[in-house]
Amino acid sequence: MSRPAKATVDLAAIRHNYQLAQQLAPNAQALGVVKANAYGHGSVAVAKTLEPLAPVLAVACIEEAIELRQAGIVKPVLLLEGVFEADEIVTASEQNFWIMASGIEQVELIANAAIAEPVTVWLKADSGMHRLGLTDGQVQQAYARLSALAHVNNDIVIATHFAAADELDSDFTLQQINRFASMTEGLKTPVSLANSAGILAWPQAHGNYTRPGIMLYGSSPFAQAQANADQLKPVMTLASEVIAVRTIEAGETVGYGRSWIAQRRSTIATVAIGYGDGYPRQMPNGTPVFINGQRAPLAGRVSMDMITVDVTEIGTVNVGDNVELWGHNIPLNEVASCVGTISYELVTRMPLRTPRLYINATTNGAAAV
Template sequence: MSRPAQAIVDLAAVRHNFQLAQSLAPSAQTLGVVKANAYGHGAVEVAKTLEPLAPALAVACIEEAIELREAGIRKPILLLEGPFESDEVKTASEQEFWLMASGPEQVDMIANAEIDTPVRVWLKADSGMHRLGLMDEQLRQSWEKLQPLPHVDNDIVLATHFAAADELDSDFTQQQIDNFAAMAEGINAPVSMANSAGILGWEQSRGDYNRPGIMLYGASPFPGSHPEADKLKPVMTLKSKIIGLRTIEPGETVGYGRSWIAQRRSVIATVAMGYGDGYPRHAPNGTPIMVNGQQAQLAGRVSMDMITVDVTDLTVVQVGDEVECWGQQLAVNDIAERAGTIGYELITRMPLRTPRVYINHQD
């Protein structure tokens, strides 16, 4: 038998979450963001699921885009970080990759390219994130430089990225929206602002193109409940099974560092799941975990291949029983918070050792 640790990926949930994003901005074009191996879910399978629904997909870099092309994906693919080398502009032209230009150097790469097929360009404005993006008048100057060129598609998109859209009580997102509007004033071009948090929580940010990422995978960008985000369906369920059971006495300890001490006679289940499978090493004692639909708690330090769980209060626990680490019964964000990180990191860092099992393919 194979090791039971696996990530179940529900493609019906991907479709549901994309359709939710589209429903919130029905007149907009909704891209499917599948960078970083589709946030750990498997870029090819997720891209195949989204291709019939989305006008285009989005990745971070050309290597990710080429992987999708080689797998048979034909929709346009936006490179969110744009070209790193000038020869990537030629590849983008040949492969129908759209290029984000986030600085004068990338604008010049595109302007100076010798290509036969016009390339689609997105110009990224720095409206306040201060990470990448064209500053102040650079946006207008870049648009004026590229717009008349015959090898640039004249339907240039103006884009920006939010720094704090997940903070619904902050006015910084509105400041960015206003800054972007001022930078784009007088330029006749489609715009793109909204990421997942923008789509869900900032109606005024929904532009001509929207770029949902984390929401496609069923995780909320917000720390608490939200009326739209609560409609998302989790895509990944990280599962395994119990591989050992033992009873220990009061005062005995469990795991590396002896960080968990039994306060009573306790039943400890060992599960084939560890940080080598994507479970966060810093998840503390007491982190919730589901055993046969019953909630138990982590007991002892997470090791590379195993975790130990206090199942003393559960009814009838046996070797081979199913364990859910997050997914349908436990939100990944809740586990991430316990471990001092965010859901984005947990799913995106899912290692290749953990097999993805895809369910609910489109008929």
């Protein structure tokens, strides 16, 4: 029998969340963002799920795009960070990878490329994120330079990225929208502004292409409740099983560093999952897990391969009982908040040791990877 720790990935939920992105921005085309191993969910499996739905897939870099091509994905793939060397443009031309140009240096690499097939280019405008992107004067200059070239397709897209779209009480997103409009004034070209938060909460930013990321994986980008985000379906369930149950007396301690002290006679369940499986070591005492239909608190420091849980209040617990760390019963965002991070980090750090079990690919069958 194999170790019970696993991450179940519901591909039907991926499809639902993508379709929600389309419904919320019906006049835009939604990309399928599968960078960072599809946010830890498995880029190939997720890309194959999205390929019949999405006109374009998106990754961070050319290595991620090549992985999709080698797996048989044929849809265009946008390189969100663009290219870093001139020979990558040749590969992009051959493989139908679209290139994001985020600076004058990348614009010049594309302009000077010697390629047989033209490439599709997106230009990134810095409307206020101040991380990557062309400045006010550079946008128009770069657009004019590239649109005059025979080896650049004439459907150049201009994009930007929001810094605070997840902050619903901030007006900075409106400032970015207005600045972007000024930067692109007079250009008859498709635009892309909206990430997940933009799709869900800023309809004036939907543009021609949207870029749903974390929402595809069932997690809200907002700290508070938001009506559209409440329609998302969780995708990943991280689960394992109880491998031992013991009773300890008041005053006894549990785990490394003796950080948890029993205040009464307590029942402790040991679960086969730890930071080696993607459950962070920093999780504090009291973080909820789900056992036998009830919540129970983490008790003691997370080890590499195991955690311990105080199950005193939930009745009989036996070896082999299922334990959910996050999923349908313990929201991913809640777990992230317990450790002072965001859902993005938890799922993207999921290691290869934790097998992904894919369900609802096209039927109710399952396959492990």
